[in-house]
Amino acid sequence: xxxxxxxxxxxxxxxxxxxxxxxxxxxxxxxxxxxxxxxxxxxxxxxxxxxxxxxxxxxxxxxxxxxxxxxxxxxxxxxxxxxxxxxxxxxxxxxxxxxxxxxxxxxxxxxxxxxxxxxxxxxxx
Amino acid sequence: xxxxxxxxxxxxxxxxxxxxxxxxxxxxxxxxxxxxxxxxxxxxxxxxxxxxxxxxxxxxxxxxxxxxxxxxxxxxxxxxxxxxxxxxxxxxxxxxxxxxxxxxxxxxxxxxxxxxxxxxxxxxxxxxxxxxxxxxxxxxxxxxxxxxxxxxxxxxxxxxxxxxxxxxxxxxxxxxxxxxxxxxxxxxxxxxxxxxxxxxxxxxxxxxxxxxxxxxxxxxxxxxxxxxxxxxxxxxxxxxxxxxxxxxxxxxxxxxxxxxxxxxxxxxxxxxxxxxxxxxxxxxxxxxxxxxxxxxxxxxxxxxxxxxxxxxxxxxxxxxxxxxxxxxxxxxxxxxxxxxxxxxxxxxxxxxxxxxxxxxxxxxxxxxxxxxxxxxxxxxxxxxxxxxxxxxxxxxxxxxxxxxxxxxxxxxxxxxxxxxxxxxxxxxxxxxxxxxxxxxxxxxxxxxxxxxxxxxxxxxxxxxxxxxxxxxxxxxxxxxxxxxxxxxxxxxxxxxxxxxxxxxxxxxxxxxxxxxxxxxxxxxxxxxxxxxxxxxxxxxxxxxxxxxxxxxxxxxxxxxxxxxxxxxxxxxxxxxxxxxxxxxxxxxxxxxxxxxxxxxxxxxxxxxxxxxxxxxxxxxxxxxxxxxxxxxxxxxxxxxxxxxxxxxxxxxxxxxxxxxxxxxxxxxxxxxxxxxxxxxxxxxxxxxxxxxxxxxxxxxxxxxxxxxxxxxxxxxxxxxxxxxxxxxxxxxxxxxxxxxxxxxxxxxxxxxxxxxxxxxxxxxxxxxxxxxxxxxxxxxxxxxxxxxxxxxxxxxxxxxxxxxxxxxxxxxxxxxxxxxxxxxxx
Numbered sequence: 001x002x003x004x005x006x007x008x009x010x011x012x013x014x015x016x017x018x019x020x021x022x023x024x025x026x027x028x029x030x031x032x033x034x035x036x037x038x039x040x041x042x043x044x045x046x047x048x049x050x051x052x053x054x055x056x057x058x059x060x061x062x063x064x065x066x067x068x069x070x071x072x073x074x075x076x077x078x079x080x081x082x083x084x085x086x087x088x089x090x091x092x093x094x095x096x097x098x099x100x101x102x103x104x105x106x107x108x109x110x111x112x113x114x115x116x117x118x119x120x121x122x123x124x125x
Numbered sequence: 126x127x128x129x130x131x132x133x134x135x136x137x138x139x140x141x142x143x144x145x146x147x148x149x150x151x152x153x154x155x156x157x158x159x160x161x162x163x164x165x166x167x168x169x170x171x172x173x174x175x176x177x178x179x180x181x182x183x184x185x186x187x188x189x190x191x192x193x194x195x196x197x198x199x200x201x202x203x204x205x206x207x208x209x210x211x212x213x214x215x216x217x218x219x220x221x222x223x224x225x226x227x228x229x230x231x232x233x234x235x236x237x238x239x240x241x242x243x244x245x246x247x248x249x250x251x252x253x254x255x256x257x258x259x260x261x262x263x264x265x266x267x268x269x270x271x272x273x274x275x276x277x278x279x280x281x282x283x284x285x286x287x288x289x290x291x292x293x294x295x296x297x298x299x300x301x302x303x304x305x306x307x308x309x310x311x312x313x314x315x316x317x318x319x320x321x322x323x324x325x326x327x328x329x330x331x332x333x334x335x336x337x338x339x340x341x342x343x344x345x346x347x348x349x350x351x352x353x354x355x356x357x358x359x360x361x362x363x364x365x366x367x368x369x370x371x372x373x374x375x376x377x378x379x380x381x382x383x384x385x386x387x388x389x390x391x392x393x394x395x396x397x398x399x400x401x402x403x404x405x406x407x408x409x410x411x412x413x414x415x416x417x418x419x420x421x422x423x424x425x426x427x428x429x430x431x432x433x434x435x436x437x438x439x440x441x442x443x444x445x446x447x448x449x450x451x452x453x454x455x456x457x458x459x460x461x462x463x464x465x466x467x468x469x470x471x472x473x474x475x476x477x478x479x480x481x482x483x484x485x486x487x488x489x490x491x492x493x494x495x496x497x498x499x500x501x502x503x504x505x506x507x508x509x510x511x512x513x514x515x516x517x518x519x520x521x522x523x524x525x526x527x528x529x530x531x532x533x534x535x536x537x538x539x540x541x542x543x544x545x546x547x548x549x550x551x552x553x554x555x556x557x558x559x560x561x562x563x564x565x566x567x568x569x570x571x572x573x574x575x576x577x578x579x580x581x582x583x584x585x586x587x588x589x590x591x592x593x594x595x596x597x598x599x600x601x602x603x604x605x606x607x608x609x610x611x612x613x614x615x616x617x618x619x620x621x622x623x624x625x626x627x628x629x630x631x632x633x634x635x636x637x638x639x640x641x642x643x644x645x646x647x648x649x650x651x652x653x654x655x656x657x658x659x660x661x662x663x664x665x666x667x668x669x670x671x672x673x674x675x676x677x678x679x680x681x682x683x684x685x686x687x688x689x690x691x692x693x694x695x696x697x698x699x700x701x702x703x704x705x706x707x708x709x710x711x712x713x714x715x716x717x718x719x720x721x722x723x724x725x726x727x728x729x730x731x732x733x734x735x736x737x738x739x740x741x742x743x744x745x746x747x748x749x750x751x752x753x754x755x756x757x758x759x760x761x762x763x764x765x766x767x768x769x770x771x772x773x774x775x776x777x778x779x780x781x782x783x784x785x786x787x788x789x790x791x792x793x794x795x796x797x798x799x800x801x802x803x804x805x806x807x808x809x810x811x812x813x814x815x816x817x818x819x820x821x822x823x824x825x826x827x828x829x830x831x832x833x834x835x836x837x838x839x840x841x842x843x844x845x846x847x848x849x850x851x852x853x854x855x856x857x858x859x860x861x862x863x864x865x866x867x868x869x870x871x872x873x874x875x876x877x878x879x880x881x882x883x884x885x886x887x888x889x890x891x892x893x894x895x896x897x898x899x900x901x902x903x904x905x906x907x908x909x910x911x912x913x914x915x916x917x918x919x920x921x922x923x924x925x926x927x928x929x930x931x932x933x934x935x936x937x938x939x940x941x942x943x944x945x946x947x948x949x950x951x
Contacts, residue, residue: 018166019166021167021298022297026160061166066173072909073910097145098163101138104137107134114130118127
């Protein structure tokens with residue numbers, strides 16, 4: 001349940017941050033990190049949730065654009081990335097790029113949380 | 126330990142974002158910022174337009190004076206109905222920007238010598254070149270001159286306001302695809318950019334002499350005057366000029382006088398001028414294509430089935446995506462016009478209105494000359510003229526370089542033009558000479574005004590008044606009206622030259638070599654309602670040798686399209702628009718018609734091997750059409766090419782300096798006169814003197830060998846061999862249209878070469894209700910993510926046309942052929 005929540009929250013906040021297109025494209029690292037700070041999970045699960053949330057968001061957004069475009073533009077862009085004529089591969093690459101940045105942001109949030117917790121527990125002692 | 130993990134993961138995150146947010150060098154180009162580019166909310170996916178898009182839009186701007194209704198038809202052609210001129214050009218600017226913003230800015234950046242700003246230092250020499258020939262200076266001069274006139278000023282300023290209204294409404298994610306790819310942003314549009322665009326066209330259509338004048342000088346010095354004259358003849362025997370032979374011309378008001386020392390100092394082989402060496406220079410100037418030209422013609426009612434005139438025009442330029450052309454209708458209560466416009470400029474450039482139609486072809490006249498000047502020292506502040514030191518204007522331009530240091534370019538301007546080549550730039554020879562360029566395009570022209578007036582012209586007098594505004598590049602303006610008149614005029618500001626003036630680099634130390642004046646415009650070649658019932662032009666020499674002014678070296682004037690156009694029009698009667706479309710897309714090769722018998726005359730068939738016999742037989746039986754599937758066209762092309770190489774390729778290869786390749790007619794006309802042996806000797810074979818018979822045999826053998834390899838690769842069919850493509854402006858293959866199965870070629874009415882040709886084709890039938898057909902090698906949208914990016918390409922390849930929807934405002938409002946609507950109001 002925690003996992004699903006953090007995935008959906010990552011995707012949702014990633015989307016909301018992305019609506020403000022005057023911000024840089026990578027602004028979602030902060031939202032992904034904040035989610036990791038808030039929801040306690042293992043290191044791997046945190047990264048996985050951060051990755052998957054953003055991967056799904058970018059994958060789906062690209063897929064929607066590509067479908068309504070009838071693959072016109074992706075067929076022209078894919079060869080530039082050495083992906084032949086595969087629209088799907090380009091969409092996957094898009095998802096992976098968003099996912100990696102988000103996953104790393106989440107992992108950083110996880111480690112920050114661990115530091116906070118350590119400080120808190122030292123103070124308590 | 127926890128801190129270590131934290132900083133480790135933070136570092137990786139930062140590094141990842143940094144790497145994905147940075148342009149990586151890929152050879153001479155750079156990658157986009159990958160993360161940004163792929164981001165679905167900001168990057169290129171945003172440009173993936175829906176396949177059933179909506180272009181409906183309501184624009185509000187306080188600058189507008191009234192209302193504009195724009196109906197967009199299913200070809201994405203906008204039909205603009207405005208209450209007044211300002212609003213019409215505002216809407217045109219907005220619409221051009223809506224569909225072609227990146228192209229408009231990129232082309233004007235190129236013209237302004239600003240490509241380094243977006244592409245980096247690789248483009249620095251190109252930028253320096255454009256600045257040195259005076260593109261920015263010329264645009265500034267034109268703007269200063271043009272703004273004295275309210276028609277031009279209103280149109281160009283309104284246009285700029287429209288472009289800026291579009292730009293200012295753009296959200297970051299909406300900017301065109303190419304900005305995202307190259308990672309920069311649109312800037313504010315200015316009126317100067319329209320003038321820069323016009324300079325770009327002027328360079329494309331009259332800028333070849335930046336190279337050819339140097340090469341011709343080399344050729345004259347290398348071959349010696351007599352051989353030079355044979356190889357690059359002034360006379361074309363088979364010429365069929367725009368104004369028919371035998372037409373009388375009035376006596377000139379004033380003849381230019383050649384300097385007294387011209388024979389020794391200028392025309393002799395060992396003049397002290399220049400030797401242009403490409404090997405030492407790091408930069409070869411981009412030279413406009415020799416075939417930048419066009420066809421146009423008009424037939425009078427006496428030759429048409431309907432008794433109404435028909436006007437046709439197809440301009441031949443480089444084939445690019447997005448296309449140079451954008452089709453639209455522009456109307457106000459005082460005029461209503463339709464045709465091809467230039468994204469970057471107001472007005473319709475080639476088209477028609479309710480009363481007339483017009484078209485243009487390039488005049489090809491020599492309006493750019495080079496001089497060698499002498500400066501006192503490296504500061505280039507003083508130069509020598511008639512024994513005195515004269516001060517130059519020291520123009521300084523700043524070139525911004527992406528990821529590099531800015532470059533300040535000094536451009537001294539003299540009475541002989543601005544400094545083009547010198548020690549700092551493209552060292553043209555070892556003697557440290559400084560070469561200036563003098564060009565009518567930089568002399569303060571009226572820019573677009575001629576077109577603004579043509580759009581409103583109602584009759585022949587209006588047409589005459591409109592085109593009298595046009596100065597550079599010289600154009601053949603063809604005209605037809607519903608009143609039944611047809612006319613053609615070669616219009617421009619042409620230099621009154623003494624014979625050979627400006628064919629070579631001239632001494633720039635002596636005022637006698639300066640231009641002495643211009644040909645009065647009423648003496649420009651002109652014809653109205655001729656008895657033969659048609660007027661035409663195809664970039665050939667406009668007049669025969671009785672014209673009282675020197676026209677420049679014949680290499681400026683392609684010969685053959687004019688011959689076949691006039692022949693066909695002479696023969697035709699009861700003409701319909703369909704006949705004209707068939708003619709515009711005709712692949713008949715009149716050059717081959719003349720050259721093939723000349724080849725066969727000198728070919729000893731008995732000496733051929735069986736396969737040579739077979740292939741030459743195919744060429745002999747060929748129907749002389751360069752249709753897509755013809756093999757004979759390819760064989761002929763290869764044989765003739767090989768023959769030119771066999772005749773003068775050896776001499777040219779032996780020159781240290783770059784030389785112009787002689788024109789095909791030079792060899793063909795000598796062969797037809799029985800003088801084919803000239804230069805036929807291969808200078809590399811000692812003790813043997815080859816004749817034209819030997820050269821033909823060498824050519825046939827070489828060509829057949831080549832054809833045999835082509836056969837192996839399945840590339841003998843003409844269209845496969847020619848391999849026409851339409852390049853994206855950034856030369857990205859997947860954004861281009863490659864391997865188009867279209868026929869035609871050089872010297873053919875359908876002048877489609879591999880990346881060059883009749884990008885816009887138009888046929889206008891001036892019946893009571895105008896009937897017009899257009900097609901162009903592109904699509905209305907410049908967005909590679911739009912279904913309208915290349916809509917017309919297949920039609921264009923097949924040679925089919927679309928009927929123009931030319932309606933009045935009320936009819937357009939209720940037409941079911943209009944798909945979308947934009948409205949503009951304040």
